[in-house]
Amino acid sequence: MITLTINGKEHQFNDDGDMPLLWALRDILKYTGTKYGCGKGLCGACTVHVDGQPVRSCITPVSAIAKQKITTIEGLSEQGQHVVQQAWQALNVPQCGYCQSGQIMSAVALLERNAKPNDQDIELAMSGNICRCGTYQRIKQAIYHAADLATEVKGS
Template identity: 85%
Template sequence: MITLSVNGKQHQFDDDGDMPLLWALRDILKYTGTKYGCGKGLCGACTVHLDGQPIRSCVTPVSAVGQQNITTVEGLSAQGEHVVQQAWQRLNVPQCGYCQSGQIMSAVALLARNAQPSDQDIEQAMSGNICRCGTYQRIKAAIHHAADLATEIKGS
């Protein structure tokens, strides 16, 4: 029996522990915001947080998770109220949208460790996330906007 803590809720299911976390999230637990991209951990579409750190769920077996907390894009805010989600919406970042949950999760992790990242910081942190539509400039602008929103909220 595997127990996973996802978005603050405990889930149990039968598995030997070899299943990639991505499939447990999507197919068993129905957290479908996390996407399958390459299956090799290279594109970033499957990015989730494990105790706040971004990981590639397609190459992480459920047995490696242990008691750590998993956060998916659904766990950021049910109503899309997280500053990164707000910035993505205000700046109309997605084109096809397929990679965006992974992009958002990587951006959230970046802003958690660097509240006011430079362009270079953003490019470095986001370099492992591929956008087939090439919305990189909008992603960068949205991260800056989210940083500004977070600063405004803290100042309120």
């Protein structure tokens, strides 16, 4: 039996410990915000946080993350009010939107470790996330906007 804590709730799995986290999230728990992209950990569509670090769930076996805290896009904010989600909405970042949950999860992890990133910081942190629609400039601007929003919230 494997226990995973996902978005603050414990879940028990009797399944094969080699099952990728992505399939446990999507197929068993119905957390469908985390997307399947390449299946090889190269595109970033499946990004979630494991103990605050961005992780590719398509290549992470459930057994490797037992007893760690997992956060999906659904776990950032019940109402979509995380500062990064607000920035994404304010700047109309998504085009098709498929990669955006992975983009957002990577951006959140960046801002949690670096509240005021520069262009190079953003490009490095986001380099593993592919956007087929090419919204990279809007993504970068949204990260700057989210950093500003977070500063305003802290200053209040």
